[in-house]
Every structure is written in C-alpha cells, then in structure tokens.
Amino acid sequence: MAHQPPVHSDGYAIELLNAIEDLQAQRYPITIPAPTDPTYAALHAAVQNLAQTLHTRELERHRLSEITTNINAGLLLEDILEMVYEHFKDIIPYNRIGFSLIDADGETVRSHWAKSDRPLSLSLGYADKLTGSSLKTVLESGEPRIISDLAEYLRKKPTSISTRLIVKEGMRSSLTCPLINNGVPVGFLFFSSVEPDTYSHVHVDTFTQIAGQLSVILEKGRLVSQLSAQKEEIERTNAELMRVNELKSTFLGIATHDLRGPIGNIRMIADLLSDDVIALSDSERAGLIHDIGVQSTHMLSLLNDLLDVTRIESGKLELRFEPFALRPFLEQLANRHQMMATPKDTKILLEDFPDMDMTADPVRVRQVIDNLVSNAIKYSPPGSTVVVNATRTREGCRISVTDEGPGITEEDRKKLFKDFAKLSAKPTGGEKSVGLGLAISRRIVEAHGGSIGVDSHTGQGAEFWFIIPAVNRG
Ligand SMILES: Nc1ncnc2c1ncn2[C@@H]1O[C@H](COP(=O)(O)OP(=O)(O)O)[C@@H](O)[C@H]1O
Ligand SMILES: [Mg+2]
Known part of the structure; x- marks a missing residue:
C-alpha cells in the first residue's frame, strides 16, 4: 500500500488491515467495527462498501458456476429455473x-x-x-x-x-x-x-449471464430431442424395412412353392399334347385343355392376391368412394355366386333386408364379400345354405355371411386375418386355398375405416361380418 494510515491509538488501523486481509482471502461476510475517531468514518464506509460489492460479486460468480455445474450434470430446465429463483434473491x-x-x-x-x-x-x-x-x-x-x-x-x-x-x-x-x-x-x-x-444496469450483467446459461440448456434440450427424434425415425424405418423384407421372402417362398405345382402340370400337359406318338382322343384332349384352364386360373388368382397384398402394404391402395344402393349390389353378387355354388348343391340366400345406401369403393367391397361368400361355399359341406345379410348399425353398414361349415376354432381365430392363414378347415370340394383372402379383406375394410370379424362356435358354422362406417371421406 502506498500510503500507510497513521496508527491510531485504539488500533483501528489494525482492524482495517485485518478486514482487508479477510477480503483478500475471500472470507465473507466482513464486518468492520465503526471507528471511534470521525476522521476514519469515510474510510470505514469506503471499505465496508467495497467489501459488500466484492461479496456480492463472489456470490454471483458462485451461483452462476453452480448453474453451470447443474447444467453439465443434466438437470432439467424446470429445475434450473427453480434454482435461479431460490438462489439469486440476494443478488x-x-x-x-x-x-x-x-x-x-x-x-x-x-x-x-x-x-x-x-x-x-x-x-x-x-x-x-x-x-x-x-x-x-x-x-x-x-x-x-x-x-x-x-x-x-x-x-x-x-x-x-x-x-x-x-x-x-x-x-x-x-x-x-x-x-x-x-x-x-x-x-x-x-x-x-x-x-x-x-x-439498473448493475443487474443487467448478472441477468444476461443467467439468460445465457438458460440458452445453453435450451440448445442442449433441443439437440437431445432432435437426436432422439432422428433415432426413432431410423428405428421406425428399419422395422418397416425388415417387415417388408420378411413379407417379400414369404411371398417368394409361397410363389415358388404354390406356382411350381400348376406350372409343372401345365408343362406336362403341353408335352402330352405335342407328343405325336401318343394318340389322344378328342375328349381326352378337351379334358387336358380344361385342366390347363383350371391350373392357370389358380395361378392367376394367386398372383392377383400377392399383388393386392403388396399394393396395399406399400400404401398404393387407392379407394374410389361412391354412394351406391346395397340391395341390387348384393343381389347381383349372390346370383353370380349361386352359379358357382350349384355344382356343390349349395344355396346362396339373400336375407330380406331394407335397402340402404352405402358410400364406399364398390370394387373393393365386392372383393371382400366375394371372398367371404366363396369361403363359406368352399369350407362348408355340399348341400348347405349360405346366408348374406345387411343391417344398419350405430357404427355403419354391417354386411354378414353366415354358413353351416365347421366354424372357426379358438386357435384359428387368432391367425384368421393374417397373411397366408391356411387353417384347420380345408376345402370340401377340391377347391384351392392360398390363405390371403381374409388378410386382404381385413386391409380393405380397415382402409375404409371399418372393422371385420367372425362369430362362430366350432362345429356350428360361422358368421363373418364387416362394418363400413356410415360417414366416409368419400
Ligand atoms: N367360412 C369359413 N369356415 C371355416 N373356415 C374358414 C372360413 N373362411 C375361412 N376359413 C379358414 O381361414 C383360412 C383363411 O381364409 P382365406 O384367407 O380366405 O384363405 P383361402 O380361402 O385362400 O384359404 C382358410 O384356409 C380356412 O381354413
Ligand atoms: Mg378365401
């Protein structure tokens, strides 16, 4: 110090020196007893003031560094704000x-x-x-x-x-x-x-620093949520890719397995027909040509089903909503199926329901009913009756197909609407089964915002139904 204060008889200067030493060592808060000699009053006030300012600065620095520590420790924004509220009152x-x-x-x-x-x-x-x-x-x-x-x-x-x-x-x-x-x-x-x-401007500095710290947490939080959103997106895409890949392998398996049989048969028939050595009668020849027709029809329907599933799965199923009257629609459908059911002596009965309008994609709805009715015929014993009915429910239009077949077992029920579900019920008249019809039907009904299900007790027939909501985005 340049100017040593004169040593006072009551040792006041010693008190001041001690206080300054405390300040230097940052031992806060500092109390300096008031001087008895009025000449020291101004000095006392100045040192007291300086001590106060330094103490506040020190506190401020300490609190701010606490915030930094907590930010680094990953404390959440709300907790930090809480801390600011509690800790800066004296600053x-x-x-x-x-x-x-x-x-x-x-x-x-x-x-x-x-x-x-x-x-x-x-x-x-x-x-x-x-x-x-x-x-x-x-x-x-x-x-x-x-x-x-x-x-x-x-x-x-x-x-x-x-x-x-x-x-x-x-x-x-x-x-x-x-x-x-x-x-x-x-x-x-x-x-x-x-x-x-x-x-006043005195507070602005501390304040700006607190705000700066909060900005850091906000930035951190933003980066974290951005990262986790990206991670979720990648995981979603991955899962989707894996699912599609699995579906593709299954398809390939099915296609090679199920198409190989009919193609082999068609080739054999072609060999037979072109063999000059084997003399075929006209009726034998006609029989073989008919076989080619049957085999290729099956191949075509298998390929159509596979295409349908892929189209729906890749989100390319476009529904063309339009209003239509249900009665004539179902009548035409029942008549067509009656022709195919007659050789099996199965009757298709259309219930006498009041006509109603429905807004849906008629082509796709027909596909669903076609599958339900052909299943009912396919899995029921010859000579049975299949009943088609329509009712208006609170949720929308409910169409049902009831048969007298074996019904659905508890076990089968879980797999019924999944891809390639060939379950315990087997065709009763030599018909073909792929196991995609109900899976496609479910996708179509769901795309309409509706639901599909079955009510059945084993051995007592099955009632397959689906509901298309009355209010549609048509
Ligand atoms: N009305 C029904 N009665 C009993 N079982 C049925 C009926 N409809 C479908 N199933 C069972 O559900 C399976 C899946 O049906 P579906 O998806 O239409 O395939 P597919 O008709 O090609 O076999 C059928 O293989 C059959 O075992
Ligand atoms: Mg089917």
Whole structure:
C-alpha cells in the first residue's frame, strides 16, 4: 500500500488491515467495527462498501458456476429455473421470475414457467403474438430492457394484456432479457419486482449471464430431442424395412412353392399334347385343355392376391368412394355366386333386408364379400345354405355371411386375418386355398375405416361380418 494510515491509538488501523486481509482471502461476510475517531468514518464506509460489492460479486460468480455445474450434470430446465429463483434473491431483487418460449411457428410467445411470492394472474401456457408486441423490439435489439414503472407503462400501452396481468399480480418494475441461441431467438426471461425503479444496469450483467446459461440448456434440450427424434425415425424405418423384407421372402417362398405345382402340370400337359406318338382322343384332349384352364386360373388368382397384398402394404391402395344402393349390389353378387355354388348343391340366400345406401369403393367391397361368400361355399359341406345379410348399425353398414361349415376354432381365430392363414378347415370340394383372402379383406375394410370379424362356435358354422362406417371421406 502506498500510503500507510497513521496508527491510531485504539488500533483501528489494525482492524482495517485485518478486514482487508479477510477480503483478500475471500472470507465473507466482513464486518468492520465503526471507528471511534470521525476522521476514519469515510474510510470505514469506503471499505465496508467495497467489501459488500466484492461479496456480492463472489456470490454471483458462485451461483452462476453452480448453474453451470447443474447444467453439465443434466438437470432439467424446470429445475434450473427453480434454482435461479431460490438462489439469486440476494443478488438481484425480484418477487417474480417468468420464462417464456417462442413456439415453433416463430410467431407466438408462450409462458412456460413462472414463480412468484404473490398469486399468479399471468398463468402458464398464456400465449401472445410476437408481432406488434414490445417483446419483438427487445428481440430485435438483443438487449435486456428495464421498465422502471409498469403501472405507468400500462397507462401508455393499455392494450398490453401481459403487462396488465403482471401489474394485477402486484409487480411494478421489470427486467426482460431475450434468449438468443446461435442467432435464433428462442424466448425471454423476466424478473419483476413489487417496487418501482428496482432495476439498473448493475443487474443487467448478472441477468444476461443467467439468460445465457438458460440458452445453453435450451440448445442442449433441443439437440437431445432432435437426436432422439432422428433415432426413432431410423428405428421406425428399419422395422418397416425388415417387415417388408420378411413379407417379400414369404411371398417368394409361397410363389415358388404354390406356382411350381400348376406350372409343372401345365408343362406336362403341353408335352402330352405335342407328343405325336401318343394318340389322344378328342375328349381326352378337351379334358387336358380344361385342366390347363383350371391350373392357370389358380395361378392367376394367386398372383392377383400377392399383388393386392403388396399394393396395399406399400400404401398404393387407392379407394374410389361412391354412394351406391346395397340391395341390387348384393343381389347381383349372390346370383353370380349361386352359379358357382350349384355344382356343390349349395344355396346362396339373400336375407330380406331394407335397402340402404352405402358410400364406399364398390370394387373393393365386392372383393371382400366375394371372398367371404366363396369361403363359406368352399369350407362348408355340399348341400348347405349360405346366408348374406345387411343391417344398419350405430357404427355403419354391417354386411354378414353366415354358413353351416365347421366354424372357426379358438386357435384359428387368432391367425384368421393374417397373411397366408391356411387353417384347420380345408376345402370340401377340391377347391384351392392360398390363405390371403381374409388378410386382404381385413386391409380393405380397415382402409375404409371399418372393422371385420367372425362369430362362430366350432362345429356350428360361422358368421363373418364387416362394418363400413356410415360417414366416409368419400
Ligand atoms: N367360412 C369359413 N369356415 C371355416 N373356415 C374358414 C372360413 N373362411 C375361412 N376359413 C379358414 O381361414 C383360412 C383363411 O381364409 P382365406 O384367407 O380366405 O384363405 P383361402 O380361402 O385362400 O384359404 C382358410 O384356409 C380356412 O381354413
Ligand atoms: Mg378365401
């Protein structure tokens, strides 16, 4: 020290020296007894003041570094805000801290967090347009803003609802800091006090540092959620690819297995027909040609089914909704099936239901009913009756196909509407089975927003039904 103070008889200078040593060693808080000699009064006040300032700085530095530690430890935004509220009271005066974020649209400011020692009027979730509000100016300047008298501010800007609410809470002055992340505005931090004229440039520095720390957490949080969203997306795509790949392998397996038989047969027949050595009668020849027809029909329907599943699976099923009357639609369908059921002596009965309109894709709905009716014929013993009915229910149009076949076992029920479900019931008249019809039907009905199911007791026939909602996106 350049100027040694004269040693006072009561040892006051020693007290001061001790105090300064304490200051240097950062042993806070420091109390210096008041001097008896009035010449030392000014010095006493100056050292006392310096001690106070240094203590506050030290506290501030300490609190800020605590925030940093907690951010690094992964504490959540809400916890950090809670901590700011509890820990900065003796550094910055406030009765309320608020924290708002800007929505993804970049247009709306929304209150995200607030804590006050008074009841809150400006509640969480409160949102306001950024355009036209004074917060927009704060963002543009990038600088904290002090309002020394909120009541007066409100008189000048009576349309500011958020100011009105804050004033209603009893706040009289405020300090607002924009949170800016890599040049992008993300939100605001508000400190408010019940006393007017609370804030000055002295607080702005600490305040800006707190805001800076909060921006760091926001950025961290944004990166984490971005990463986890990307991860989810990749996992979803992966799972989808695996599913499609599995489906493809199954298809390939089925196609090679199920198409090989008929192709082999057709080739054999072709060999027979072109062999000059073997003399075939006209009727034998006609029989073989008929066989080619049967085999290729089966191949075609198998390929059509496979194509349908792939088309639906890859989201290329386009429904053409249109309204149509159900009665003539089902009559035509029943007649067509009756022709095919006659050789098996099976009767198709259309219940006497009141006609109704349905809005759906008629081609696809026909495909579903075709499959249900042909199953009913295929899996029931010869000479039975298949009943087709339609009713209007609360959920929509319900169409049902009831048969007198073996019914569905509890075990089969779980697999019934899945791909390649060839279950315990076997065709009773030498018909072919692929096991895709019901799976396709389910997809079609679901694409209409409807549902499909079966009511059955083993051995007592089955009632297959589906419902197409009355209100459609047609
Ligand atoms: N009405 C029915 N009665 C009994 N079993 C049935 C009936 N409809 C379907 N099933 C069973 O469900 C399986 C799947 O039917 P589906 O998907 O239409 O395939 P497919 O008709 O080619 O066999 C059938 O193989 C059969 O075992
Ligand atoms: Mg079928």
